[in-house]
Amino acid sequence: MNCPKCQSxxxxxxxxxxxxxxxxxxxxxxxxxxxxxxxxxxxxxxxxLIDKLLLERLALAAIARVTGVSERWLQMYVNQKFDNLPKQVEVSPKKRVFRV
Structure with a gap:
């Protein structure tokens, strides 16, 4: 038997x-x-499919039922997605238009 990660x-x-x-x-x-x-x-x-359903803002329990994954796995997946997001938002200054 070999290790699935390092084949040892x-x-x-x-x-x-x-x-x-x-x-x-x-x-x-x-x-x-x-x-x-x-x-x-x-x-x-x-x-x-889970990513698309998350964009539709469905409840996690509903997504778990539809896709057949466990709620625990789905919560870990969502947390991992959140951790991979950039923590700072890039905001560019808005052009100011002066009207007379």
């Missing part, structure tokens, strides 16, 4: 998940993983 073979058993599957840990990079994961990452098409 220095793998140790590291307990069990709350689903009862064996958890492993890479001794080189510290990555924790299960051997045959049943839960797959959210695909790019679903992420794009």
């Amino acid at each position: 073979t220095k793998i140790i058993k590291y307990g069990h998940t709350h689903y009862g599957k064996a958890r492993f840990r890479c001794q080189d990079c510290g990555r924790q993983f299960v051997e045959n994961p049943t839960r797959q990452p959210i695909d790019e098409a679903t992420r794009q």
Whole structure:
């Protein structure tokens, strides 16, 4: 078995998940993983749909129901999007027009 992150073979058993599957840990990079994961990452098409629904200002619970993702994952995704936004807003001065 190899680490999915660094491909190292220095793998140790590291307990069990709350689903009862064996958890492993890479001794080189510290990555924790299960051997045959049943839960797959959210695909790019679903992420794009979520982005569109967020622009429509739908409730997170509604977006989670429509897309089939968990509310917890969706909240983490939104928080990550917010963290990636620039923290300072660029404001350009407005042209002043003088009327007589």
